[in-house]
Amino acid sequence: MRRKASLVLLAFAVFFAVLAPLLRWYAFPRLAKIPPDEYQTAVLEAKPAVLLDYGTMRPKKVPQVSIVQTLRGNVAAAKKAGKAAGRDVVVWDALSYIAGPDGKMVSKIPERYVFDAHSQDPVHQGGEHVDGDPVRREGIEFKWPFLTEKRDYTYFDAQTRTSAPIHYKGTRTFRGLEVYYFEQTIPWTKVPLPKTMPVEGITPETVRKAGTTRWYTTKRMFWVEPTTGAPVNGEEIHREELRGGTLLGDRDKVTVFSGHVKMREDYIAHTVKLVKSQRQLVLLLTTYLPWGFLALGTGLLALSLVLEARGRRPGSDTGTPDEAPAPPPAPAPAPPVAPASPV
């Protein structure tokens, strides 16, 4: 009976010992993915900020500018792009809507971001664009890959439509979470005018015809939770200018926007809470279950060996029916009893 039990335990020991690395290195990369139907919003604020008053064409200090960022997974487009690319693809339709202190639109930039659901590598299918301009992204945008590493990444900048390194600047603690801090500086660069301008009558064409160009610089900062790759906080020191042309009169340049943009407190709290729960799911597949299964497998193997050793001990009363102890040897014929010899 003991030997049968030891064989069953051995089977379970192998099962769990093999399951541990399979879960970590085979199942996790295939199971961990960004769902195609994600819907997320984030609100960032610059308090105060400088905004161009298009009526006077002069910059004006305002108490607040809000940036509302929405990401919506387009499931149908993801399926189509995934078929064409031959892998799991996510398509995010995004909108960055900038509202002035009165809530009126200052700028709105739609985007389509197409990427691999597992690795987050960009996928050049499905009509990726920024403000209607076709783009070819390199690197990441919005989110880092699962199990983010302490290294520089390539980050796509939607304003310049180019990718540049975003530098790992160290590990920090943010609201009780260990996070990696990343920083990217985009130097003054000439960028396209938004397709939708805040004032009726002013279009990108009229600005262009006046010989005026739009320039932009930013320093963007992200605090990224490395297990999920999700940013839990983001900030930007962002400046935009119009330069040259007849639109500005005798001035060389005029500030369109200037401000230190920070994530709104309620969105930070919401994101931190969400990331803390998602992090546990990733850790379950990468750490808790693999190490737990390995320990369980080792324990079961030890138990199996102990039972096996006990089963083989001489004098043990164990044994499976088909391995029953050999029948006792036939009794030796009794020696003939010699008649007592007379003393």
Added chain:
Amino acid sequence: MRALAAAAIGLAAAFALVLTVTALGAPGGKTSPKPLLTTVPEHP
């Protein structure tokens, strides 16, 4: 010999479980009906 057979059963079961779970994958879901926001929301 029996020990080998038991180990093989454990190995096969582990592979079968992992391959099945990864082949099933996650459900696809539907595109959210919520709009891309053009107003500042009060709370997340």
